[in-house]
Structures are given as C-alpha cells and as structure tokens.
Amino acid sequence: MSQTQTRAFPSWLPPLLGMFIAIGPAATDMYLPSFPAVEATFGTASGTAQLTLAAWFAGLGIGQILQGTLSDRFGRRPPLIVGTALFAIGSVGCALAPSIGWLAIFRCFSAVGASAGMVIGRAVVRDLADGQRAAVLMSRLMLVMGVAPILAPTVGGAVLIVADWRVIFWILAGYGVLCSVLAWRVLPETLPPERRIRLGVAEQASRYLMILREKTFITHAVMGASGTFCMFAYLAGSAPVFIQGFGMSPSGFGVTFGLCACGLIAGSQINARMLPRFGLSFMLRLICRVSFCATATLTVLAFSGVHILPLIVAPIFLALSCQGFSNANTSVGALSRHAAHAGSASALMGLGQFSLGASSGLLVGLLTDGTPRGMAVLMLIGSTGAVIADLRRTRA
DSSP states (O other): OOHHHHOOOOTTHHHHHHHHHTHHHHHHHTTGGGHHHHHHHHTOOTTTHHHHHHHHHHHHHHHHHHHHHHHHHHOSHHHHHHHHHHHHHHHHHHHHOSSHHHHHHHHHHHHHHHHHHHHHHHHHHHHHOOHHHHHHHHHHHHHHHHHHHHHHHHHHHHHHHHSOTHHHHHHHHHHHHHHHHHHHHTOOOOSOGGGOOOOOHHHHHHHHHHHHTOHHHHHHHHHHHHHHHHHHHHHHHHHIIIIIISOOOHHHHHHHHHHHHHHHHHHHHHHHHHHHHHOHHHHHHHHHHHHHHHHHHHHHHHHTTOOOHHHHHHHHHHHHHHHHHHHHHHHHHHHTTOGGGHHHHHHHHHHHHHHHHHHHHHHHHHHOSSSSHHHHHHHHHHHHHHHHHHHHSOOO
C-alpha cells in the first residue's frame, strides 16, 4: 500500500473540501431563476442570459489549467486562498454590471477564481487517498457539494421574490470571502515542499501532453466530460423549459430544480456503499448505460410533444442521479496514475469538462424554443459520448 493510501485525514476535512468544490455549482445554479429578470433589466432577447452561463463555463475551463499548475508548484493552500478571493471580487463586479456584456465578462473573471476550489479539492483528495478509498472520500464530498444545487436555485428564487437579481451576486461574494478565510485559517497543506513541481512553460506543456497520452486518464476524463456536457445542457436549458415552457414561477422552478438535484446527492451516497461490493469499473459501465436510456427516453418524450411535467422531470431526475455515481468515479479513475502531479491532471480534466460545459450552455441558448427538445438532444449527445468512452477504456 502506498504512502498516499495510508495518510489519515480529520473527519471535518471532507465537509470543508465540499464547501470549496461547491463554489462552482452554487455560483452556477443560484442565478438560473433570474434569467428572465436579467434579460428584462438589460432589454435583451430571450435566451441571451444563457450567454453569461457559457462565459462562466469558459472561465472555469481556462481557470482550471492555471490553478492546476499553480497548486502543483506552490502547494494547495495559497492558490485556493487567492482564487476564492478573486471569485468574491468577480461576484461584486457581476452585482454592479451595467450591461449583459459586462455581466458575462465578470462571470468569466469570477469563474477563473472559482475554479481553484474545484481543482484543488480533487487534488487534495488525491494527496490523501487512492483507488476505492479515494472514490468513497469523493462521494462524501458530493454529499456536501450536492447541497449547493438543491439550495442555490431555491435561494435564488426566494431572493427574487423580495429583492433584485443583483442581490444574488452579493450573496455569492460573501460566500467567496468565507471560503477564502477558511482556506487561510483552517485548511491544512497536503502537498509538502519536497513533492512540489517547479517547471517552466515548455516543461509544463510537455507534462500535460504526457498526461493526455495516458489511456486510463483520457478515457475516464472523456467519460467525465461527456457527463458534464449532459448535465450542463440541463443546467442551461432548465430555466427556459420550466419557467417559460411550463409557466413556473422562479420559486417553483427552484423547488423542481432542487428535487432533481436530490437525485445527484442520492446517487453519490449509494455509490459509496456499492463501490466496495461491485468495484469502480462495473459501476461506471452500468451507470453510463442507465444515463443513456434516461436521456433517450427524455428525447423521445420531447419530440413527441408531451407537455406533462412529471413525465419530463422523471428521466431528468434519473440522468442526474447517474451523474452522482459517475462524477466521483471518473475523477478517481482519471487521477489514479498521476499522484505526482494531481493538480495538473485534475486541471486537464476540469478543462475538458467545462469547455464542453461552455459549448453545451451556448448550444442550449441557440436551441431555446420553450420546449425540452434542444435540452434533451444535447443531454442525449453527452450520454452517448460517455458510453463510447466507456467502450474504449481499460477494464479494471
């Protein structure tokens, strides 16, 4: 057993890491109910608010490459402290944005900072554990970060009842400040100086290429990125479908969104219990196929013109539940052979995930027509990509 596998960690560390990783989901989901209000404030056409979501995803992709390199060179704590502070500053900019263009710019800026929590949280897990134990630890993080997509749109919807949509970004700014303080005062450093990597630009690029040539990494990373494409098609498309297509209020949308997110949490916790019995490879193989069946069913219903809310929500709930299983497992599989540079590997995986997330968000905006069809097709494409990647990965 390796040194990484035997390192102990305090019981409060998973909730703390979950708070850092949850910055991304919280900042993504909290302002989804405000899309119509944002477009009304700036006098823009329906669907233009989704461009700010695409900018957010693009910033997450760019930021994760930077954060991975920085965390492997300077340790986990300093980049996390600075990154969460930048997220807070960017959120203040969003709250004060004078146009939808400036809102998109500040969303991209704040995403670069938010990416620190997502990259470094995974890297800390890899510093402390490997294999099945790491997957169980990652599943515990999913329990904490899973609260974010449940509470965030509900909080966003509640804020819109009593205040302007800009208040949502003031709340996110406060969350960023809290995470920065916790990273400074509480988080232990898990990457000792002797394990840090000090590389030049060319050497770092060579390391990235080496990671990308490793089959286990690339197949698991593609599975994770395909799942992200599927999930973010839902994130970007759900507000127009439920609010405009089904006539929901922002608060009603928050409740429905939270219900679907419960599947994500349940999946992550069931995954932790099933892993010791069935193993990582079997779980990934099973879940990607269940997700494909769920999104295929959603697509058939959408193009059949079914306008019955429970029938649309049911396959979405199942697809998101599958993400609860696969998120932790694909991350562990991709990082399993890269303990020496977990930050860089985590960053590459995140870049793929959120680059596809950005494209998914942009495509949903272009396909928005008040029906679930565009969202369903993109979710199906993501699920299909995960199945194809699974067929090519090395069986455990």
